[in-house]
Amino acid sequence: MDTEACRNVKIRVQHLCKSYEKLEVLRDVSLDVFEGEVVCIIGPSGGGKSTFLRCINRLEEYNSGTVYVDGQNISAKGVNINTIRRNIGMVFQHFNLFNNMNVLNNLMLAPVDLKIYSKEEAKALAMKMLDRVGLADKSNVYPDQLSGGQKQRVAIARALCMRPQIMLFDEPTSALDPEMVGEVLEVMRELAADGMTMVVVTHEMHFAREAADRVLFMDDGQFLEAGDPDSFFGHPKNSRLQDFLKKVL
Amino acid sequence: MSKILSTYGPLLLRAMGQTLLLALYGLFFACIIGMIVGIMSVIKNRVCKGIALVFVNLIRGVPMIVLAYFIYFGIPYLWNTILAIGGLTLSALEAGTICLALNCGAYMAEIIRAGIESVDIGQMEAARSLGLPYWRSMQRVILPQAIRTMIPSIINQFIITLKDTSILSVIGFPELVNTAKNVVSKTFMSFQTWAVVGVMYLIVILILQQAAKIVERRLKRGHRSL
Ligand SMILES: Nc1ncnc2c1ncn2[C@@H]1O[C@H](COP(=O)(O)OP(=O)(O)OP(=O)(O)O)[C@@H](O)[C@H]1O
């Protein structure tokens, strides 16, 4: 583990607890994600995966514990969460493209509005990112005219326009027709190959197996098992993970 | 009928003008009140939410005629006699405008709240996750989408408010109903007069409804029309 100790920790989650009213959703969860690492989280529905992911950019407030992004405690006093979020791209299950603007404006909104880039720079960047996800010809189209797979690729491009160092994916392919899953996973694979730090909640076991550096199993608000894909899928130790894998594979 | 039209037609038309003027003033301020209170009721602040809730329920729970009397007679009495601060007089136009603005504003607030809440929560989350602050997300993403769904209800509310101006005849504002009453007391031709007044309202409201249809159709045609 010496090599890991030298690596840069991008996300450090310590003793995270979160509950809705009486329902404990996250129970003392800790995780370090290193620079350039791809971490996949799998687990049954209701296990707390989305909640965990959404705590990392404080889309969800947590009850106790600490989240550090790039060494910065995101809930510390005086921290501007908006500045931290610029560095964390998020991709949602239901895409959440802005319906009131076309693809190009979806991509340009935040960079221009936050004065990170001039209009011209933002446009050039947006076109570059669209090209990267293979949708340069769709820049003037509105979201409701895109297929699911195209929407999700635009959503990824939109997040990339903020030049984030971290990307969070919450079941990015779960709302897609099967024939469109591949194109989105392909974009994610390329991102991973480019060294992006990624946390991916997914039900795509093949993707987790090929693309992840580490896979985690979350159930009942805890990580019950973690490991490299080969041992995780090859020799699962936790009995609930064994059951889960039997069902989904 | 023709006597009413030829003798009192211009008078009634002018009264219609006053009615529209009052409605316009009222609606203008109602939009401002509705926007502020509507947004107050969706933001995550208990105090704001509470104030908005009390305001809306208070106004909706009091008949407009009571509100009109209260503002026109009650408030100056409170100010000048009970508190003895002095010299406040409200013209019928001022009191009427306040009354309409409050009344219509409360309903507009509800329309605006419902409109904002009808926008998928994911839109706000996506905007916030990019680092956009709450208000910018509201302005650039949520409100443009909310307004689309609100417009038909808002136009409907305009029509209701236009009709509600007739209630303000009780505080003596020379709008259409008040003027018609005077005409009837002079001529005793109540059938003819009220028929003419009814048709006048009808025409204006039909025009408004037509406009509403056109706007709705344009909104349906796609997002580009905004
Ligand atoms: N806003 C909320 N209010 C109350 N309970 C919630 C809320 N959001 C989530 N929960 C509950 O928290 C638990 C964890 O939810 P979460 O969405 O994190 O699970 P998940 O692992 O992502 O599941 P899925 O695979 O279905 O997406 C669930 O029991 C869910 O019902």
Ligand SMILES: [Mg+2]
């Ligand atoms: Mg989930």
